[in-house]
Amino acid sequence: MKQREDENGLVARIGRYFKSAQVQSLGLGIGDDAALFQPLRGRQTILTCDWFLEGSHFLRDKHPAEAVGWKCLARAVSDIAAMGGEPRCFLLSLALPDQLTQKWLDEFLRGLKRASTALRCVLAGGDTARHDKVLINIAVIGEVQKGHAALRSGARPGDLLFVSGRLGEAEFGLRQLRNQRGLARATNAAIRKHLYPEPHLALGRWLARNRLASAMIDVSDGLSSDLARLCEASGVGAVIAESAVPGPEGLPEAEARRLALHGGDDYELLFTVHPSQVRRLRKSLTRKSHRGLPISLVGAITKKRKVLLVKDEGVAEVLSPGGWDPFRGR
């Protein structure tokens, strides 16, 4: 008779998926009280964690378990990209309803393993619990050359403001996904970006290593919210040109612009560059294409601690944070 999975069984099951990925940086993987990690000399350790909760961050009837597995790790790793670091390992905290400990868990682990391999971030340990909804928390440990981390706080008046990729695409994908029947299928690029975001590790690392970015943040909640955070941390303001912010394709202009300013989940990098470095940035970008990832100049940093949006007709208005906020809604 098949026994109901107990905690040891669950941990063993997770371990089987990740066994081959245990690399030398970990003295010891899952299964002990804690994991051991050997830091490299001259590096700083980067620490970050992220909730991924059913009902808040994903819907069980819409998001395939495999995409949940991919995304929970990818979005946490994006914080490492935003510091200019490299991910090394992660801790998985997983709480599940009883009935999901078989097929759903397998699919989830398949997606998580795929992300773990693609992002070179190995499972180091974790914790399991039972809950009536799926609760996920991912803690990622990364590393960066000492003194090279790109912080949010380094932007200075006069710096120029750049963003990678297109903003609002993931939210456009979410909207389409909500209109599909049943579990989502990645039938276009926007839905794919919502389900399987790819943190820009190479770009972040390159910007940090070459000291090109004076400040950097990943756009996870939306440009209007995350730019405000960067400005707050740096004690500055910013002005951005609405027409310069690259939005999703295939939408009416006004709607595309709204999503570009406030849409969340894109995990693009928003960074500031001192004017003297812009030519170097441009040159290097054309040389190494960063896999064709477009980098757009969207505005500049100002002394006055406000974020202003310049509309097409030249009028500037205050841009209030309108991105995703779990405690406020939209």
Next chain:
Amino acid sequence: MKQREDENGLVARIGRYFKSAQVQSLGLGIGDDAALFQPLRGRQTILTCDWFLEGSHFLRDKHPAEAVGWKCLARAVSDIAAMGGEPRCFLLSLALPDQLTQKWLDEFLRGLKRASTALRCVLAGGDTARHDKVLINIAVIGEVQKGHAALRSGARPGDLLFVSGRLGEAEFGLRQLRNQRGLARATNAAIRKHLYPEPHLALGRWLARNRLASAMIDVSDGLSSDLARLCEASGVGAVIAESAVPGPEGLPEAEARRLALHGGDDYELLFTVHPSQVRRLRKSLTRKSHRGLPISLVGAITKKRKVLLVKDEGVAEVLSPGGWDPFRGR
């Protein structure tokens, strides 16, 4: 008019509690994409995380928010103690219902700050979310001299088995607390141990540094479950004498023994010692009293991969894991 707390406000509120505790090991505390941590040379980093969920690990109508704050960190730090390490910093992931973002949160942060100070483990970062129940996840980062960590897997046949303190006390405390009306009051030692467990960092560190413990684990789910894990990891078995396991005081003999074997939440250290080292252990223990913490010899490690319990009358029976398991219940 008072605005409803948004995410930035919540993070700022948490930051205020922990500001003074930002120490030099952290290049940077909360408020960036991730935290930076400068590892000491010659050390390994220890990583661990723990769920602390309303309904599973605590009850909102029984456990004071201040005790929830203390305990969520203390129990996660206990995993560092069980490796023989020192805690350095932690990440707090907190999901709350709207109505708890004021008074409950303040009480919670007060307890958490108290634990953070007592355990010398500073807040490095975290994540917040909204949920209809309180969800807590704590990731702790510690350090240990390279090669000195006490693993679960080092026990060898012939090693003697020791445990610190008394087992089953915290569960006895929980039982009394359930019978109190309203929020728990720590009116005796057992309830206090359940609400405010103290990880045995000094003992763990001392055992590891002096290479006295061949294997070590903290008793979080119950002796029967955690001893089985230690044996499994070491590929050995064990025999323990029921009468030698120190149980809670103030209970009928049979009940005290049941709690001592299967009661969870004590965070005592269970460790094995090679016979040649036992005299050294005894001597040192009387010299440095480890604050009067009793250490009891409870059994020995065997080659046969079974855990046997010797009863008073000399009969040995198999001891099955009967401690707390979120996926099985008791």
